[in-house]
Amino acid sequence: MGRKRMIAMLLAGGEGKRLGVLTKDLAKPAVHFGGKYRIIDFTLSNCAHSGIDTVGVLTQYQPLVLNTYLGIGSPWGLDRRDGGMAILPPYVKQKGGMWYKGTANAIYQNMGFIDRFDPDYVLVISGDHIYKMDYELMLQQHEQTGADVTIACIEVGWKEASRFGIMQVDDDGRVTSFEEKPKVPTSNLASMGVYIFSWHVLQQYLIRDEANRLSGNDFGKDVIPAMLQDGVKLNSYTFNGYWKDVGTIESLWESNMDLLAEKPPLDLNDHEWRIYSVNPNRPAHYIASGTEVINSLITEGCVVEGLVKQSVLFYGVQAGIDSRIEESVIMPGVKIGKGVSIYRSIIGEGAIIADGVTIGSPNRGAVTVIGSDEYVATNQSLQEVEQP
């Protein structure tokens, strides 16, 4: 097994509780995004474009769909003889086994996998963010500055800041404080959950963290603060592109809508940085006469006989005559009947919407969600209005 300069460990076990019915049978990284992708495609494509050929994918909750999807990694060029993709679920050892307790514990349990490649650096990333990032540039900075740890960060809105690991940095970019999901954020500089560790440093801390019974075994809550306290050299790497944590219904919907901007902040048509995915095998989509499609993304395999505006249609969606889809995300294989109206909604994979139903309502804040394979025969907007 050849030595590797850097390998990636991709945390893909996210339960995605806040995505509700969309993650009922699905790990968060496997949630559909952007008309033909799944969330994890973005980080895997980043690895492919950054020249990383060895990726350990740590899975835990609802791994069936995710594992099937990942296969041997060929869509992302990760079907390699030396390295490539390895799916790493928790397993039972001689002295008993356990679930991954936290992000750091997940890496701890797979130290054997990492050691096989004897890497200089380990990139730790999560499979639930939408962004295009060249990790090689971050690694170059890590090497130039001689840091032990480099944490990618981005400025987020103050309102959102308490959802993230919030850090403060000095003029040289060195991290001076780090607080995971603070109730009262002291800055709006958020950790993107993208870390480069020098492997010998990380290894020591993983062993130490595991021995500490009080630790939650989490990078943001335990390992990073412990390193900070010890004076380990933690540097920040500022990222200026588009980055979105799609962990909530609102942010998932918003991030899909962002793709529809006149100049989208994340360009899917960029030939230099294609997002790779398992390509569903469907014919070109059909747009019938007497309808309108504007400001939308439509994927192969759709049959569109109704109006589609400001929406994202995944592969194999059927939209019947006189239907109207606005500001919505329609997941794969959804069947929409005749005279249906859908506003500001996310419709889960394989759902069937009966003729004449109205879902959601225009000009209203909340996003309506219909779960996968649901059959909807009554107006969902009315039900919601009745709720307190």
Place this chain on the structure above:
Amino acid sequence: MNSNIIGVINLIHESDELESLTAGRCLATVPFGARYRLIDFTLSSMVNSGITKVAVFAHTKYRSLMDHLGSGKHWDLHHRQSGLFMLPPITDDVNEVRRGDLFHFYQHRDYFERSSVEYVVITRSHMICNIDFDPIAEEHKASGADITVVCKEQRDLLDGNARKVLIDGSGRITAMQDHYGRMDSDIVSMEMYIMRKELLLELVETSLAQGQDHLVRHAIMSRVDTLHIQSHMYEGYLGIVNTVSSYYQNSMQLLCPNVWRSLFFEPGPIYTKVKDEPPARYADGAKTSNSLIANGCIIEGTVVNSILFRGVHVRRGAVVRNSIVMQNGIIGENSSVDHVILDKDVTIERSRDLRGGASSPFLAIKRKVI
């Protein structure tokens, strides 16, 4: 399943009448249906029928064919137990390249002899259909016929050329005539033949010994009386694509949702080489009607009754009508095209007006800038 059948896609002397569309590529790789190549239909049909070994007899201009088929991965033909075999002509003599299919089958007889399978299904690439060979093979075995030919009853061939046959009351083929003959029959041969491998090898050797080297024209047609040649009537959609006009008309047929559904989904899906194109993007001023659009397209203008392949960009104010635009075509601002076929990578600059006729669409060669 059909591990007892090998598929042979015979591209030797395929017609070459698609003008500039076949100038640099063989008929088998002419782009069709917004994201496919002609060969995808017969290849997918074979794979969906459970045939796991397929030989493609390439003949001329096969660079695009090699590029498209690769290892056969996209058709699931790259496994230890299965395979795609590309068999280009074996000969040092340029004149021999021009010889008939039997000669080339003979040159590759090792391929047939090495395999233990009993049956072969031989097809060409220009018969656009979605067909399950499994029941036909069963029917063939049960009938005791020497050869089963897949046929279709169809009066209007939309300007495609096909061989016609006559059958008797039991479905046995009693006469067969080349496409330029005057035979009065509504039954066309889909150029799909199922027979024992041994019979094929026998036909190859006896015909070559008699100085004849074409499978159908010589070996089969001259034995209509001595061999039992049975017809099987295919009921699904058939497009015979071997002229520019038939190419255009059959493409436009895809805009009927029934044809779209049956050709692309029934009985199985059609596979092709995968491309990582994002979903098609419709801008604010986009207007689209009765059209087939592949991934990667950006539509800012108007598209009516048309077929856009992957990555086509219709800029603001541009109008595309009754047209076929292949991969990465660009229709410049305020330009309009009507009844045109644009090969791959054609750019129409801004404010151009390009018109063809319904019976003779304007055809632009690959990479042309207009």
